[in-house]
Amino acid sequence: MRLLLVASDPMEYGGIVNRMEAHQRSPIPVRWCRSGRLNGHEVVLTANGVGWKRAAAAVDAGWAAARPDAIVSTGFCGALDPELQIADVVVGTRVVAADMEYDALPVRSVRKHAGGVVCSVDHVVQTASEKRALHAAGNTAVEMEAAGVASRTEALGAGFFCIRAVTDLAGEDLANDYNRALRPDGRFGTMRIFRYALTRPAARLPELIRLRHNCALAARTLGEFFADCRF
Numbered sequence: 001m002r003l004l005l006v007a008s009d010p011m012e013y014g015g016i017v018n019r020m021e022a023h024q025r026s027p028i029p030v031r032w033c034r035s036g037r038l039n040g041h042e043v044v045l046t047a048n049g050v051g052w053k054r055a056a057a058a059v060d061a062g063w064a065a066a067r068p069d070a071i072v073s074t075g076f077c078g079a080l081d082p083e084l085q086i087a088d089v090v091v092g093t094r095v096v097a098a099d100m101e102y103d104a105l106p107v108r109s110v111r112k113h114a115g116g117v118v119c120s121v122d123h124v125v126q127t128a129s130e131k132r133a134l135h136a137a138g139n140t141a142v143e144m145e146a147a148g149v150a151s152r153t154e155a156l157g158a159g160f161f162c163i164r165a166v167t168d169l170a171g172e173d174l175a176n177d178y179n180r181a182l183r184p185d186g187r188f189g190t191m192r193i194f195r196y197a198l199t200r201p202a203a204r205l206p207e208l209i210r211l212r213h214n215c216a217l218a219a220r221t222l223g224e225f226f227a228d229c230r231f
Contacts, residue, residue, distance in 0.1 A: 015223020049186020052148030097147035116140025140167030
């Protein structure tokens with residue numbers, strides 16, 4: 001099977017790239033792209049920045065170049081279900097966004113994972129109160145790109161999967177304002193975040209260190225999951 005994976009940042013692919021065979025740079029016109037083999041599949045990995053529009057553009061570019069059999073929205077997510085822990089894998093059963101809703105296909109894996117509805121929004125959800133409200137509406141996890149991937153995948157007639165790993169917990173307020181740090185090019189401004197953290201270093205700097213650790217762990221867990229996942 002030919003798979004096109006769409007995430008926002010190359011960091012999210014750390015564990016997957018480590019398990020790929022014959023991986024190489026790909027000329028697809030997105031911010032970052034690699035291709036190779038993984039678990040018997042031909043895979044193309046794309047990262048094109050944060051948000052629905054950039055994710056949708058990555059789908060169109062990847063489709064034109066590779067004509068995949070299925071498209072996977074992947075990367076990190078925030079937990080809405082309080083049972084989820086850092087680096088837990090969530091396999092979406094549906095993706096919902098505003099008044100849109102898309103079904104996602106199931107996968108088979110012997111590795112631990114949760115299933116549920118993935119809520120796709122246009123901002124970083126930073127407070128436990130907003131997470132509780134989204135969970136009360138029936139959602140399991142939250143992220144910022146899956147709706148863009150799902151919309152274009154449906155239009156193109158390919159199979160759609162959503163596989164994410166948790167980097168922040170349902171009961172957790174984020175001390176740093178990541179929305180203020182999001183740049184027009186779809187990247188988070190590292191220096192903006194750092195300068196903001198320095199205004200309250202006792203609370204905000206430890207969060208940056210903790211989040212970096214969580215992201216590395218989530219990326220590794222995603223790689224392990226994809227390495228023996230059956231689509």
